[in-house]
Amino acid sequence: MKKFQKAAIAAIMACGVVIVLSIPLNARLKGAPVPFSADWAHYEDGQRLEGGKLHASSEGIRLEGSAGGESFVMIFNFNRGVAWSVIDAERMYIETAVDGDELGMGEIGQFGMPCPPEAVANRIGSEDVNGRNTEKWTCDVPGEGIETVWYDTRLQMPIRSEDEDGRFALTNIKEGSQPASLFIPPPGYTKLEVPSF
Numbered sequence: 001m002k003k004f005q006k007a008a009i010a011a012i013m014a015c016g017v018v019i020v021l022s023i024p025l026n027a028r029l030k031g032a033p034v035p036f037s038a039d040w041a042h043y044e045d046g047q048r049l050e051g052g053k054l055h056a057s058s059e060g061i062r063l064e065g066s067a068g069g070e071s072f073v074m075i076f077n078f079n080r081g082v083a084w085s086v087i088d089a090e091r092m093y094i095e096t097a098v099d100g101d102e103l104g105m106g107e108i109g110q111f112g113m114p115c116p117p118e119a120v121a122n123r124i125g126s127e128d129v130n131g132r133n134t135e136k137w138t139c140d141v142p143g144e145g146i147e148t149v150w151y152d153t154r155l156q157m158p159i160r161s162e163d164e165d166g167r168f169a170l171t172n173i174k175e176g177s178q179p180a181s182l183f184i185p186p187p188g189y190t191k192l193e194v195p196s197f
Contacts, residue, residue: 031056031057031058031059031078031079031111032056032057032058032061032155033058033111033112033155033156034154034155034156034175035056035057035058035175035176035177035178036055036056036155036173036174036175036176036178037053037054037055037056037173037174037176037178038053038054038159038170038171038173038174039051039052039053039054039171039172040052040053040054040063040065040168040169040170040171041168041169041171042166042168043166043167043168043169044165044167045166049067049166050066051065051066052064052065052066054170055178055182056157056178057177057178057180057182057183059077059078059079059180059183060075060076060077060078060079061076061078061183062074062075062076062178062182062183063075063076071088072085072086073085073086073088074086075183075185076098077183077184081097081098082095082098083095083098084096084185086185086186086189087192090192091186091188091189091190092189092190092191092192093185093186093189093190093191093192094191094192095191111156112156112157114135114137114139114149114151114158115137115139115141115149116139116141118141118142119139119140119141119142120139120140121137121138121139122137122138122140123135123136123137124136124137124138127150129152129159129160130159130173132152132155132159132173133152133153133154134150134151134152134153134159134160135150135151135153136148136149145163145164146163147161147162147163148161148162148163152173154175155173155175159173
């Protein structure tokens with residue numbers, strides 16, 4: 001039972017990892033205008049803290065990775081308005097309802113704008129980032145500080161960001177359709193009911 005509880009706690013913590021990958025902004029979640037996959041990483045003081053694989057489509061986002069030695073899979077299905085934290089070791093998942101206007105996910109899921117609506121946005125130029133055309137912006141978020149963002153004009157989302165606390169980046173970006181099976185829990189997995197607090 002302790003192993004099961006540890007897995008459940010790790011999955012719930014993974015939700016927090018995803019939400020704080022970059023500065024916690026209120027991003028308006030919607031599907032990706034161009035489906036793609038990419039590698040992602042979050043750095044602080046030059047050290048990689050988290051990283052993994054990202055899949056994006058019009059249906060949602062799937063984030064796979066590891067943080068603090070723990071692996072996680074998070075699926076955000078925009079069509080259904082839910083997030084799933086998958087616990088592979090136990091063949092289970094936790095389901096959470098999400099409101100796209102309230103879930104703070106930073107750059108991930110922020111399609112169609114370089115900065116969140118509440119930020120003072122300032123375009124400071126254009127720059128090539130790993131062979132992709134980007135617009136370089138500063139986003140001054142009240143109470144959060146200034147973040148520099150490289151906004152991919154084709155993917156319509158930031159692929160790199162930096163602030164005083166660290167850096168977030170997408171690399172190895174590959175455009176192309178993503179299997180629908182990536183955006184739902186795996187077949188045969190059981191939904192874990194988590195008590196409300």
